[in-house]
Amino acid sequence: MRNHFFKKIIIVLAMTLLTGLFLLLAWRPTPVTYLSIQSNIKGAMIMIDDHLTEHTTPAVITDLAKGKHKIGLLTMQNLNQALEQEFEIIEGRQNHVYMYYDLFENRSTELLVQSNITGAEIFVDETVTAYKTPALIKDVQPGKRKVKLAYGDQLVEQEIEIMPGQRNQMFLFYGNGISGIADLAIASNLHGADVLIDGRETPFQTPAIIDGVQVGEHAVTLRYQGRYAHFRVHVKEGKHNHVDLDVPLADANIFTNVDGAEILIDGETTGSTAPEQIKGLIEGEYKIALKKNERIVFKKIFVSADSRNDVRIDFPxxxxxxxxxxxxxxxxxxxxxxxxxxxxxxxxxxxxxxxxxxxxxxxxxxxxxxxxxxxxxxxxxDFPVGTLLVKTNVQDAEIFINKEKKDMKAPFELSEIFEGRHSVRLVKDNQVLEKTIDVKAFAQNILEMNYSFGSLRIESNLQNASIFLNGKTFGKTTPAFLTQVVAGKHQIQIEKDGFTIGKEVVVEADSIQNVIMNLDMNAMGQITVRSNIPGWPVFINGKNTRTVTPAVLDNLKPGEYVVTVEKGNRRFESKLVLSPNQNKLVDFTFPLGDLLIKSNVQDAAITINDEKVNQKTPSIIKNLIADTYEIIVSANDQKIKKIVAIKPHVENVAEFEFTQEKNGNGKKWYYILGTAAAVAGAASIIKGKGKNGDVSGIPALPLPTE
Missing domain, CATH: 2.60.40.10 (Immunoglobulins)
Structure with missing residues (x-):
């Protein structure tokens, strides 16, 4: 009995397992049927069986019945372009169709009727058609036609001139006064975006208030800079419908390896150059191009609002x-x-x-x-240059090419000289040779420039006197015989113990020139003494000449002299050696400054170093030697004394202020010691010595010392 029971249970379980296995093997998932429509034109409106849909290319459409369908594409940019194709939908498959736009000839006359109401019946010349809005009616007779829409008991009509062989279009608008119509206010973070409703163009841009929108759900599309943002909007009857369409925006940071490249997005210039951040891009794919010097590089990127978009596009x-x-x-x-x-x-x-x-x-x-x-x-x-070799029979001659001195000495070779005519000048011992040469490019050009020579025999009664030729020493003394002297005019000078004799000679080529330079000790000399302040007494070797500067002292024997000018406690001197028949100039230049003396009493008397001056305050005392001075200003039985140091080359100022106080006998001295200007060593200029050098017979200016 028990065994029979178990057998029944086993049979039931086995049958259950077999049934489940059969159902499992027989089960298949419900196939999904959809149609993918793509085209070489983006944004083309899609028509299915002559009915305009809300879709634009590229698009995926579901819930299509199996069987043959007529697929049509329509662009609003050019209504004369249309594309139609018959396609069979197979259930449970992924159906794909690609439709390529081209221009077509011999079109029939068509009429595209659109409205803000979907499903309104279309009448042409009072004859009802099989179409409802929106619809494309083919084979319409050309000429003037009256088109009427009927939506319930609400009618709207409009006349249109049908042009033959073209696609004609019209839009009939229902106002808010009928049932099923309301207004729609659209705001967006994109200002100026085109508004499309259910795939159809409208004349509105954001922000916009659109009257006569059919009640129900609509596909609202915003088009901005060639990009589209899609939204679903529900319009309710009897209400002011308001929607805020917030489009996710992104920024793109553009980098490159070349500064200043122009940035283009989808073929349109942005007016910016890289590196730059482009703001306010709608999410999607973009073609970013950079342009510099007619060269373009580009890259396709997807810009996301949720992440940082860095784009680097480098030029090769x-x-x-x-x-x-x-x-x-x-x-x-x-x-x-x-x-x-x-x-x-x-x-x-x-x-x-x-x-x-x-x-x-x-x-x-x-x-x-x-x-x-x-x-x-x-x-x-390669520039057209050659080399120039200048040969000469002297050493260290100065060289000039086209009057420009070169940092080299002849003989020399110039490795880079441009083709053409050039002038070459050599200068040796004040003697000049000059030639021109036509330099040929990529060749060695040779120019010979040779001097002629003579000799000089120099004798003098000044034995062992140093000899100078054109101001340069030879290291030789009298008497001397000089060879290889360049022919031409020369200046010869001999010097010894402060005595100088000079002579100009002309050396002839291949000859000996005898030059005798004797010093006539019986010949007298002359000394001219000047100073920038005239009237200074002149002393020679400590003796008063009874003359003042400027002075000319004649009939002086050759020899050493000390010339001194003195005034008060100021003394300046200069030493020199006078040669026979020589006129030497001694010029004393004192450091001078001006002194402006002011007081709070007008016309106060002025005394400088116990000497009254013929001026009263305020006055400028000019040409005072840089030194310290005792200045006394007197007025109204009062005297004020100051010690003032004069600084050269500036205007020094000394100010005096009188008071009304008096002593018993009606007079009182006010001694104010101070300086009115900076002291620059002038206080030490009490006595002066001048160091004298002899250049071309003229002594140097004296330098004041203690």
Whole structure:
């Protein structure tokens, strides 16, 4: 009995398992049927079986019945372009259709009727059609036609001139006064975006208030800068419907390896250059292009509002090494001065053809180079130059090329000289040789410039006197015989013990010139003494000459002299050696300054170093030697004394202020010691010595010392 029971249970379980297995094997998921429509035109409106849908290309449409359907595409930009194709929908499959736009000829006459009401019956010339809005009616007779829409008992009509062979369009508008119509206010963070309702164009841009919108759910699309943002909006009857369509916006940070590249987005310029941040982009795919010097690089990116969008688009760059056979040539690149000179390598250049121009000494060479990415191109340029070898029979002659002195001595070779005519000048011992030469490029040009020579025999009664030729010493003393003296005019001078004898001689080529330079000790000399303040007594070797500056002292024997000028406690001197028949100038230049004396009493008397001056306050005492002075100013039985130091080359100021106080006998001295100007060693100029040098017979100016 128990065994029979267990057998029944086992049979039931087995049948249950078999049934479940059968159902499992027989079960299939319900197939999803959809149609993917793509086209070479984005945003084309999609029609299914002559009915305009809310979809635009590219799109995926679900819930289509299986079987054949007529797919149509329509663009609002050009109504004369239309595309239709019959396509069979297979249930449970992923159906794909690609429709390519082209221009078509021999079109039938069509009428596209749109309205803010969907499903209104369409009448043409009072004849009802099989169409409801929106609809594309084909084979319409050309000419003037009256089109009427009927929505319930509400009618709206409009006349249109049908043009043959074209697609004609019209939009009939229902106002808010009928049932099922309301207004819709649309605001958005995108200002100026085009508004499309259910895939149809409207004349509105955000922000907008649209009257006569059919009650119900609508697909509202915002188009901005070629981008689309899609929203579902529910319009309620009898209400002022308001929607705020917030479009997620993103920023894109554009970087590149070339500054100043123009930024283009989807082929349109932004007016900005990289590096830059482009703000307010709708999420989606963009083609970012950079343009510089007619070269363009680009990259496609997807811009997201939820993340940082950094885009780096680099130009392919190369380098050029610029060389020339003349160093230091200025480099011009693509018509712009670079401030660089050859040889130099310019890096990070955009690939392609570039122009190079080099300038040197008003000469130019130019050419073109092709830059390849990640490569170094060597561009060599040759100026038309040659070499110039100047040969001469003297050493250390100064050289001038085209009147420009060169930092070299002849004989010499100049390695870079431009072709053409050049002047060459040699100067040796004040003797000049000059020639011209036509230099040929890429060749050695030789120029010979030789001097002629003579000799000098110099004798004098001044034995062992130093000899100078044109101001240069030879290291020889009298008597002397000088050979290899360049032919021409020369200045000869001998010096000994302060005595100087000079003579000009002309040396002839291949001859000996005898020069006798004797000192006549019986000949008298002359000394002229001047000072920048006239009237200073003049002393010679301590003896008063009874003359004042300026003075000329005649009939002086050759020898050493000390010339002194003195006034008061100030004394200046200069030492010199006078040669026979020589006139020497001794010029004493004192450091001078002016003194402005002011007081609070007008016309106060002025005394300087116990000497009254013929001036009263306020006065400027001019040309005072830099020194310290005792200044006394007297007025109204009062005297004020100051010690003032005069600084040279400036106006010194001394101010005095009188009081009304008097002593018993009606007089009182006020001694105020001080300085009114900076003391720059002038207090020590009581006595002066001058160091005298003899240059061309004129002694140097005296330098005051203690």
């Amino acid at each position: 760059l190369g380098h050029v090494q610029i060389e020339s056979n003349v160093k230091g040539a200025e480099i011009w690149f693509d018509g712009h001065v670079t401030g660089l000179k050859t040889p130099h390598t310019i890096q990070d250049l955009m690939e392609g053809e570039h122009t190079i121009l080099l300038k040197k000494n008003h000469h130019t060479v130019d050419g073109k180079v092709m830059i390849a990415a990640d490569a170094v191109h060597v561009a060599s340029f």
